[in-house]
Amino acid sequence: MAHKIGVIGDKYSVMPFKLFGFDVCYGMSARQIRDSIEQMAAEDYGVIFITxxxxxxxxxxINRYRSRIQPAIILIPSNAGSKGIGKKAVQKNVEKAIGQNIL
Structure with missing residues (x-):
């Protein structure tokens, strides 16, 4: 069974993902973002990209879903650039998995 992929963020950052067939939710208020995550999780999305x-x-x-296998919530930079938050999360997960930071 193939799982769906969703993307959440501001319109200009996530609109290009529609070209790849991902489901896109534009949301800038905390409530819109939270509701989008909850809805995607309830609909068995495998991956949710969020700016x-x-x-x-x-x-x-997001922290509530960290311990679950699905959906995987992956942080991505916006069209304004990266804040480094996503990279730090990847480094932390790599270090946790193999015991040291190789990035």
């Missing part, structure tokens, strides 16, 4: 800016508004919601 770093959007993730900062709903960190408690």
């Amino acid at each position: 770093e800016e959007a993730s900062e508004q709903v960190s408690e919601t």
Whole structure:
């Protein structure tokens, strides 16, 4: 069974993902972002990409899903550039998996 992929963030950052067939939710208020995550999780999305800016508004919601296998919530930079939050999360997960930071 193939799982769907969703993308959440501001319109200009996530619109290009529609070209790849991903489901896109534009949301800039914390409530819109939280509701989009909850809806995608309930609909068995395998991966949810969310811009770093959007993730900062709903960190408690994202943290609830960190221990679950699905959906995987991946932070991505917005069209304004990276804040380094996503990279730090990847480094942390790599270090946890292999015991040291190789990035």
